[in-house]
Amino acid sequence: MTAELTRGQNHPLPGARLEIRVSAGTPVVAGATLGDEQGAVHGVEWVAHPGTPTLPGLEVSRQAAADHRLAVDLDALPDTVHRVSVLLALPAGGQGPLRFGAVAAPFVAVTGLDGDEVASYTVTGLEAESAVVALELYRRRGVWKVRAVGQGYAGGLAELLTDQKLPEAHRLAATVHEAVARGLARSVPAPPARAADADRPRQAATPAQGPDHAGATQGTPGAVPPVSPYDAQGPAGPTTPGVPGQHGAPQPYRDGPGDPAATGRPSTPTGGSPIDYSHPRRQNAAPPPPPPTAPPAEPGRTARPVAGDATGWSMEERLYNQVWGMFEDLARTTAAYRSAVDFADSRMEKELDQALSDPRSRIGGQGNAAREAARARHGELVSRAREVLDRDVAQLLAEAEVVEPALPAAFARWDNPVWHAYRVPMEIPMALRLGDLHLPDADRVRIPLLMRLPLERGLWIDSGRSASAEGSLTDSHETRRLGLETAVAHAARLLAVYPAGEFTVHVIDPAGSGAQALSPLVRSGVLAAPPAVGAAGAAEVLARLTQRVDLVQMALRGGAPDALPPGVDTSQQLLIVNDFPHGFDDRAVNQLRYLADEGPAVGVHLMMVADREDSAGYGPLLDPLWRSLLRLTPVPDDHLADPWVGHAWTYEPALVPPGSQVLHQVLTQVAAARRSWGR
Template identity: 55%
Template sequence: MTAELVRGQNHPLDRTRLEIRIAAGGPVVSGVTLADERGALTGVEAVAHPGAPRRTGIEVPRQAAAEHRIAVDLDALAADVHRVSVLLALPVGIGGPADFGAAAAPFVTVTGLDGTGIASYTLTDLGAESAVVAVELYRRQGAWKVRAVGQGYAGGLGAMLQDQGLPQAAELAAEIQEAVRDGLARSIPAPDPAPTPPAAAAPAITPPEAAAPASTPPANSTPTPINYHHPNRRPTAPPPPQNTPAPTPTEAPHTQAPHPEAPPTPVAGDAPGRTADERLYNQVWGIFEDLSRTVAAYRSAMDFAQSRLAKELDAVNADSRNRVGPAADAARAAAHDKHARLAAQAREVLDRDLAQLTAEAGVVEPALPPALADWSSPVWHGYRVPGDYPIAVRLGDLRLPECPDLRVPMLVRLPMNRGLWIDSGTPAMFRGEGAPDGFADSFGPDAFGSDAFGPDGFGNGPDGGEPLDAAEVRRRALDTAVTLAARLLAAHPAGELTLQVIDPAGAAAPALAPLLETGALREAPAAGAQGVAAVLGELTRRVDLVQMAVRNQAAESLPPDLDTAEQLLIVHDFPHGFDDRAVNQLRYLADEGPSVGVHLLMVADRAEAREYGPVLDPLWRSLLRITPVPDAHLADPWVGHAWTYEPSRVPEGSQILRQVLTDLAEARRARGHSRTSES
């Protein structure tokens, strides 16, 4: 399954002959730089671009286009090439947006030659930049990995190449843009005006090659309906008859009238997969994707209705002789009526699709196994320690403002390929700053109205009351860490995950009580500078030894005292009590640990960590950030909506978490006695 990366995240490559596929909303220039171990370029011959598309092991397209395929043969690269950076830039002098903030988010996928997806990355946080390093393939200890970079440059190609140490950066950037302009002039003639379709012709519905945030269509274009449905799932309603007439000027082109036939009855596990759990996992992802595209279609239709209203009102006001009077008032009233009809039609289609997705979610939720189920599910009362790893774990729920009552489980595959950062600072929406990371600038009362945010209220606390104070948010962050640790322990076979805790100041004892009292946490949390150094040193040693053993296929040479179980390290109150050496060790564990079974669960205030300067940026960017209270900071990989994340909490007064941890501790002790008897 394709790994969906975010900025700073890396993923191992299991092959050396690759394709890098790029999809954008309009023409972009693609290129590749070949850098040494320090990230420096030796000269212009280290850059593959439209004017020189072939370098040893690399071939890039010759033109600017909305879609690209770059061929890469890592085995053919020179021995001194350690970093292969994929560049994207907007062409100059041929029209189109001046920066990526005004264009659809580019989507990059690394695949095998057979098209099998390895990793993908959506560049959703660009603004004034006109050039960007999208991803890089880098060599580390003899193995190749891909990292999502997303580093943009407002100065364009020249600034990007100069940043990589190329002395001739400005000259080469001009040469690339000139080659692009020449290629477009020769190979991409301007299209002829499309003939007006006959009234009886049905509008074509073409699935988009890459999902991007919906935008208002140009005034002189006729938008086509959006097919937002997951390609591997049954449609929520049968398609319209083939003789459906084309929309008239008073009909919304983004929507279709509901079909009179009833949609199919949802069935749990009705998705591809070899096992029941895999089918349920794929079905949850299908609901998530369908909801994302459904809301994208609704927002696009509403944008169209609003832009049409503005255009018609402008036309009335443009005539100074007729902008007042009964005729002008009637024209304005007609424009507002038309807008109301288009908005109502869009909402009708949205409500229809939401009803179907809600019904499907209602069938799937009770069928989920413990690893994927909410803590309130009755399935936990029949919990048994698993004998094998589940396909994924549930970290919480996701929702969108248009449908606050429809919550989709947030599932993460096992083994996890990145750690977690639980932000103990006040959420951005509580500070009145909107959603962080640039994912959701449109979230706020000005965008959807105050009623669209659901019962939580984005300016209030999670229970609709006053905003939480800093101490309460920190307490909930640590509680969230404990419940997530319990869920991860419950998802592993007995003894296959070892939990450790670093608590420099010893302030986490009350929250850690369930783990300590049940024996799930076998050793007291490490405190003080010596305790921090000892734990981090041992885990760093473990990563180094296991990496060497895997690379040399010598697992039997591992020291007998090495704990070969996967490791989960909870780090509380970071960065207080951590020196530079400890910070570097944490960065190393975050980057290299997941591939050999060492995972971080950081509990820290990201805003506070920023005060320590850019040294901590690579650390928190390499981890998946979640929050102890609802916050809209996660973006989906298809459209880029800002999703509100809600942590999964144990019901008030429930003893299910302690019961699960007790069962795990007993199963681990029983396994230990069995091994002792056998020896």
């Protein structure tokens, strides 16, 4: 059970290796300080922040973002450390909010490495403060606990650090804000507020309420602030400026929910997420009105859904925003249902306790009548909540039935007829479909999982044993095969949605065990070279891609992105690594981590097909690598969370139907276009 803490409460920690998840309604800087028994911070080397993100036993994010994950290994902390304070601060000098009172209350959760939540805390009561100590991990008599603190500072990060007795507090605060400003920490905006009701004619999801239940309030499941989306940071955010091979002019990062002119949408703060809803090739102008919708429904009947009824610059963007609207609607209506059921359960328990507290009513007809009445009221509340959920789910299902056939190829399933009319595109789409998401409460509704392009995070196809029912019945060899087939399907889709010559795929298969699964890529000729085998082959590919990252970084830092040596491939690069860590020595592992950290910013992306347990011999060295990748599974598994209420969604990969020739047909066209482009 998760302990929902209030200010001052503490809770024991079950283990030494933890993650601290932060969600805010706006980009924030997350850091941590190490303190002695009195809580004093002895120097700047005791502070982890975006400019210095790693300390022994502690790692924080390099970026200002609406969502963070901090890694803590209590056993690896120095013996003199007795306290770890988690700090949140609003970036200085930006166009975002200047005080926490203007945004949604930050939400902080402590979890184990398995993702199970240990304790959570919503930092309420903040007004003029721009920095806050959210919580602290502290050691007493050899036992570690977590305490909800919520101490805010109107004087910002400098005042906070001064209060922790850091001599160089003002200088370090300036260093942190400078690191954020100059790009060591990219500011990733939270999603803008949902369009108004006139924009999207869907009926709002409302919880079923009892006679004395005025709706979900703070502390109920329906009102919990958002938690970390998509297992880590979620789909990629805004377009990376200045990357060779990228379409469109370089774009600045959006200002987030405080800048309605940049998004063309309301500026009300919403739950934190690194998803950028703005179109990567448009700026500073309001989008055109949505296409005409169906006429108003007759009284008592819902309006007929229309594909593309969200705002956007094009039908592609309208469909993209509509899919995300459906995603949010299902998350919130399910939260309302679960909140109503929880309320009904707690009310019945309270009524039963009251009935049984009187010894005279414990036996006989009076007690039985009280129990039956409590159960009847419980059933009525749950039934009413289910009716509301079924109504909203039916509306979403009807919308999905008109939206799915209208999706472009990049957003569509492999069995969508749009793939049979496939032609190599002239420009990249906004996003790519990686699979489907659904909830057990509304199993019939499938929401496409769309990830923005170009990629800003690598992908990890987990070939280990899954905890799901389907995964537990699949042996390890079959799971590895399915993992590589899933990677091939994702790579083929990436190749298909990029213009000819603007996306290149490399493969490292050290043991050659993936020959059968890789055959569609090999036979069609879309790979840059045959899959690299053996330690020498892996080293050669890694060295070449590492050199490309170095060259492009130097060109960008020198202000001359076009001044690259002859022969440097400026297209987006994808490296598929199968069967990791087989065939990788320490040097190769370090190169792989370098590509995962630095590659996405300059167009080099990583797709790992691996079982994390296989790399356990490296210890915590590879933990940052796994955390930097978006984990996907080759079999259905409920490991992804939405950015609004944090439901655990079941993910299903986007696989090619058995016996279908669509993958062969698409790759054949991609290979032909690639050959024509290279002439």
